[in-house]
Amino acid sequence: MNQIPLSHILFVSTALFFIGMYGLFTRRNMITMLMAVELILNSVNINFIAFNKYLYPEKLEGVFFSLFIIAIAAAEAAVAIAIIINLYRNLHSIDVEAADEMKF
């Protein structure tokens, strides 16, 4: 069975990254933006795994990095949700445009 070439996997991860980027820039709902950030992080994870597997098969550093990123993403999600809840309590909205008090 032929191996899937590295470039295909990189195409997938790049697509995922820009989908996340697009979501981050176009959505106004903060939960959706958070989800978009998760997509970006996951595209990075795919890159780590793929490079590890294709370039240095005998090593595991890429896998470790992915695990760390997943853990950090979980923590980040918790912090972000806390911020969003606080914003909602103050502004009764989770629209990112509503939080404009520090604007010039």
Next chain:
Amino acid sequence: MPVAPYLLIVLVPLLPLVGFVVLGLFGRRYLRAFSGLFATGLVFLSTVIALSVAYDYYFISGAGPDSVYHSAKVLNIHWLSFGPDFSIDMDLLVDPISVMMAVIVSLISLMVHIFSLGYMKGEERYATYYAYLSLFTFSMLGLVLSANLLETYIFWELVGCSSYLLIGFYYDRPAAVAAAKKAFIVTRFADLGFLIGILVLSFQAQTLDLRNLIQILGPGGQSLADALLVPGNKGSFLGISALSWGLTLVFIGGAGKSALFPLHIWLPDAMEGPTPVSALIHAATMVVAGVYLVARLYPLYTATPNVAEIILWVGAISAFVPAVIACTQTDIKRILAYSTLSQIGYMMFALGASGFTASLFHLFTHAFFKALLFLCAGVIIHRVHSNEMKDMGGLRRLLPVTHVCFLIACLAIAGIPPFSGFFSKEEILAVAWENNPFIYAIGLVTSGLTAYYMFRLYFSVFWRKTPAHEGLHHGEAPASMKIPLIILAIGAAFAGFIPFSRFITPDGRPGEAPAFGLNVIPPVFIALLGIGIAAWLYGKESNRPEKAAKALRGLYTFAYHKFYIDEIWLFITKKIIFNLIGRPAAWIDRNIVDGFMNGLASATAGVSAATKGVQSGKVQDYAWFFFMGIAGLAILFIYLYT
């Protein structure tokens, strides 16, 4: 060196200081009624100490076996030590003139303290008044006893400060406030000269100590003085030697404090202060500080004939001009103020004419009769509630004691034998005669004018008309006001018999008493003439004074307006200094200094206004910048690595 024998003299200035601190801190709240007695008691103690030290110094231990009076340093405190051979010290000098001055200052101060017990009674700020008076006494005593120039300067400024406080004592009167400011600014202006003079002298001599200074710079002292005196030699400026510059500048400081022409303008205005204060500060003690200063550095002044010449002429003009002005004034205190100016001029030109003993003798006798005149004026003003001569007249029955005392003082100042002023004035005129006949003529004319204006005052106050308000008041004055008058009158009458030249001479050697021969005739004659004219004009109520004023109209108005010297000063300050220096300086401050700061601020504001749009407050904008930044960096690195 044995333990300084005159250590007790430290207490002379310190006791009034204690009085000032205690009254200043607690006087108004806790000591109200007793503050006067408290301060008077302390000054009494310091007077007693001063007298005992003076007795000890002059009659017992001061003169060495060669009967020369030596100076001694009491206390030697290194106050600010800048190095092994340079420090600023606080020490007291005991020598013939400092002891004499300490006696005069404490004695007159005591009289004024006692007098004020009655005069200032019921005053709202009674305790404050005594606190200021004590401060003045402390600083004046410190000034006369200080042994180095910087210490002298410190006390000099303290004296000026307390004088300011006392002139402006009635601070609810605008005239008093203006007078206090004027006195302070004029004397401060002159003190600048004094300070620079101190710097010049101490730099040249490398010492601040008065005795060392005189030794180093004086005649015969390491021949440094000779080197300094040659123009073009070490440290000369504009062709005038450093020593002359230093001494002239010091003299300017003295001229400001002693109100010599043309810096005399503050003294007549200073009469806004309480009358006892005028007696103490602006007649007997502070205003002679300049004379004292020149006397202190006397050996240096004799070594620089050109500076002595300046002193001679400034003194002569200061003796003559105010005497003319005094003849036309109508405010009793102002007449006395101008008379003070004239007498200080006398002392000054005597110093300029190398009449050291004569000058200090006049200082001594003048302190008595001028303080007496002012205190008498205090009694009169207390009684009449007016300073104007026209409100007075015929007071001799109402105020018999004051009348006699005033008469004694007038005779003394006019130089009628055997009152004290006669002796001192005679000595001064004798010195002037030897030095310069023209100065002698000025002195003689001034002496006649003095007799005239003093007796003009005397006759207008005590004779001329029958008093309108007889029986309105009861009694002349409280005993506390009469006793100082009597004591001072005794001094004014008999102080002339003290063999002054035995004790006070430039080199400490007892000098010869001057012999009075035929030379006494012109001054006494001209004084009697002045008295006669005054009696003829003011002895009875008549229109003679108006006629005389009309006959001399031009001169009269000119003198009445004090020769427009105040106006000249105002012109110089307002029109010239303000326009040429003040306004450009203000323009530079406003437009260049402030402009630079304002420009800096507005540039910052402009930059921030231009860039603050970036802070949109939208999270996604920030994320966009972030992303673009990362992308830009990535592209940069990719191209850099290839």
